[in-house]
Amino acid sequence: MALISFVVPAYKVEGYLRECLDSILGQPFTDLEVIGVDDCSPDSSGEIFAEYAARDPRVTVVALPENVGLGEARNVGLDRARGEYVWFVDSDDWLAPDTLPTVARRLRETNPELLIVDHVRSYWDNTVLRSAMPEVFPTPPGATTFSLRERPELIGLLHTAWNKVVRRDFLVELGLRFGPGWYEDVSFTYPLLLAAERITVLDLVCVNYRQRRSGAITRTQGDRHFEVFPHWQRVFEFMDEWAPQMDDLRPLLFRRMIWHYLTVLGNGNRIGTKLRPAFFARMVDDYRRWLPAGGYPVPAGPEGVKHRLVAQGRWRTFSALRTAYQFRGRLRDGAGAGKRAVVPRLRRAARAGRDGALRTYYQVQLRLPIDQSLALYAAYWYRGYACNPAAIHAKAAELAPHIRGVFVVRRDRVSSLPPGVAYVVAGSAAYYRALARAKWLVNNVNFPDFVVKRRGSVHIQTHHGTPVKVMGLDQQRYPTGAVGMEFPKLLRRIDRWDFSVSSNTFSTQMWDRAYPANYTALNTGYPRNDRLANATAEEVAAIRAGLGFGPEDRVVLYAPTHREHLPGYRPPFDAAEFVEALGPQTRLMMRSHYFHDRDVAGTVSVAGRVRDMSAHPSVEDLYLAADVLITDYSSAMFDYGTLDRPIVIYAPDWDAYRLARGVYFDVTAEPPGAVARSFPDLLDLFRGGAVDNDAAAKARAHFRARFCVLDDGRAAERVVRRTLLGEPG
Known part of the structure; x- marks a missing residue:
């Protein structure tokens, strides 16, 4: 049995799921399993899950036949989890490196029912904000356990499932499940806090909570935000039925509920103007329904004013107050913004000559x-x-x-x-x-x-x-x-x-x-690869003849990519030595990246066997003429893969390139063919026939299955029909 079962539901997260899974599976800790739940995602999330499951036995995938939502998808994963603890990680977030050993050590030291970890908010613009952990726990509690009654300040931590590691047996015995709809974390977190007698807090940032620029529910307007109300109702019903002995915590939970309602209402990206009065009315109803008999600690300052207005049901005053605050903020910030807005207009107006006109x-x-x-x-x-x-x-x-x-x-x-x-x-x-x-x-x-x-x-x-x-x-x-x-x-x-x-x-x-x-x-x-997919043998022969290549010639195309961080860099490649080493029938075409504006690739003709093709108007002609492609990190490999011909990755600076430039996947570990890390190795690949041996062919087949299946010769037609003619996808 694994120590931790990670439950990772996925829906429309294809851009983030790999990073999430890599952050779990790449930890220096292996006593884990991952339950990937494909919530009938319409994108390629299911494909990504299947890929990871095929290469890592710790990954199990559940593909749901219909979309059930995050809460129920988590429940499905929980039912299949077999670890001692379960951790619900959202598929667009990721774990901080090297944190799992510390998490495991804390679990083994304290044997808790619930472990709460710290997190940061990671924004799309690369900014990072700390959580409330330092304010809630100015002095870290350390490797101790306690209940919510002993440390009620726990209520002030973010009420999400993904910052909590829960003993699975405890969760099952409690019968706690995620409810339907949005804000499902509310009716999971607070009952969990109320029921757990052994809670520990780890003041280590373990989770990067991704703040997406688009696609997050916090940036989606609509009436689904009203689903927050039944989740808070579940919290108080749980307290009444399962934790009446914790009734002294009701005032703090009640204050947290009103804080949460005000947060949702105060976000204009969630509750539109027309829905705001109805949302406020539901707040008033819950305020009166769940108000503790002895009251609760009302916050000070403007926040307290809002609480009192909710208590009195004074929507018009509440709305006017919010408008006043917003107006004051615009007055404070508007002067500078106004000046900034005028600058482009003044510059345009001041432009002289033809460009301005x-x-x-x-x-x-x-x-x-x-x-x-x-x-x-x-x-x-x-x-x-x-x-x-x-x-x-x-x-x-x-x-x-x-x-x-x-x-x-x-x-x-x-x-x-x-x-x-x-x-x-x-x-x-x-x-x-x-x-x-x-x-x-x-x-x-x-x-x-x-x-x-x-x-x-x-x-x-x-x-x-x-x-x-x-x-x-x-x-x-x-x-x-x-x-x-x-x-x-x-x-x-x-x-x-x-x-x-x-x-x-x-x-x-x-x-x-x-x-x-x-x-x-x-x-x-x-679309550009349609020509490659549809090319006939006759067309290929005509192109080769037009370029001066005979049927018996072995034509190699070398097309390295650009290094933005190393202007003027050229990989070590001796064209003359290359063609001499490979024999008299070898012909080499060299093509520079377009960022060099078709500069000469650094070679001259060697008895007509080496040609600089950087200025040739059609790279597709060169692909069709070539028997073999040599490249490094260029997208040329994906296009050329359409032809199902040998590809060689020549990556002499791979380690430096991936560190300085950053890469999405390792072309030396998942290549489209043979790999050489030095020029002598490259020559040996060709001399020894490894360019197209069984291993290279197998790698190319895997590569094509992953990257080239859509290039069937009809891509341009699909784009035209969908975008210009407006036909359904």
Whole structure:
């Protein structure tokens, strides 16, 4: 029997579930089990659970046929738990590293019925706030046990399930279950505190309580917040039936209940204006119903005023008081904010010359109707016709000919456009007009910061790779690789997205975490890979011939990625030695990352056998021509995986890269093929045939099953039908 059973319910948490599970399973403590409960999640949470269960016998998964909510999902996990203790961990939170040994030691030292651990609130902007633990327990209680009557200040700790480790037999004997609906922690926590005779508190931060930018119930308005009332009713009914001897604690619990109601009502993100009077009326009812006979300690100051207004049922006075407080706060903060708001306008007004005039023109165009037949496309900061936007543009011309597709391109790249592609030059009047008036805006990066998201417009973010390195807000943890990043501006940009296109469910999980906003994720596969999936043998032969490669040539493509933290870095790679070592039929194509603006990859022709293909307009041509891909941490491996050809990971700086830049998974442990950590090792892989032996083929098959299944040749069609034609997903 394990010491601790972790119950982890999951619903729409694909962006966070891996971090949660890793934080549990990666602890220097193994006497545990994890019960993963897939609460019929519509995203890939179930897939993640299955992946972990397949590789770690400590993980058991329960897949529910219908969504039952967090409380009942926890109950399901509790019924399957077999550990001495049970810990309900929310699937978007994570445990602090190396804390479980200390938790286990405290459990074994004190043999409690209930252990309460400390936590921090971890916000999406990388700020961290301590809990109330230091205020509730200025002097840590240490390795002792006590009851709630002995330490009533416990009522002031956060009433959640995830900061509590409970003896399973005690919980079962008590018959305590999670109730339905939101705020289910209330009717679990307080009965637990009332019933437990042996409680211990560990003043160690064990849980990171994630404060999500979007998707949390605390940021969801609606009448479901009224579900807090029956949970508090369960608390007092439990006290009446099971703990009448604890009636002296009723005044403190009553005060906590009113505090909680006021907290919910005071959050404008929860209770909308129309529902506020009804919520207040329910507060008044509960106040009068559960008021202790001898009263209770009313807080001092403004908080106490609110309590007295609830007691008197004076909604209008309560509402007016709240408005006054809010107005005072705006007066205090508004002066500075007002000045800040004026600055951009003054700067725009002060702009001289053509750029200022065009921005003014853009503002004028924003006042005109949206062009319901215009789709504006862009790729790689206007470098040309490429990537997912180009593939969507081409498919839209076929499926939605009534929609006029226009590409944005830099003036120096106009000549690279295919014949017949309508375009506007970046910075021109036509460009600003299209930005302001287009119904659809499609890009694989972000449009400039000044672009306004108009009501009725549709912004489609296609991205341009499957992330190995961390992206977006996750880069806050790796400042070396985030030089120049302005995260507030990034958040404003992603708030414009309506759709986010994913090449695979793994990408969707990472985008959800890295780019938290209220867009719709499209698990369609990458449109740019349709060409790879649909390519015929004849097309491949023609491309190879066009590039000067014969049928007998073994063509290798080397495509390393960019190192933001190491400008100018090139991995150690001797092209001449490579082709000489592999024999006369080897042909090497080298392609630099686009951030180098197609600089020469650092090589020259070796008797025509080595070619710099950085300036070639179509990377898809190079993929189709290549027999083998060598890369490091580039998304090229995911695209090339569509072809089911050998891939070699050449990662000479892996240890430094993952520490400085941050990665989402270990490409050396879960590679798409063979792995080399040095240039001599790379040569040995090719000489010895390990590039495509059984082990490499098995790794590639596993990789393709995880990352390439959506790239079936119809991704662009799915995107067009869903976003431009409005057909159901």
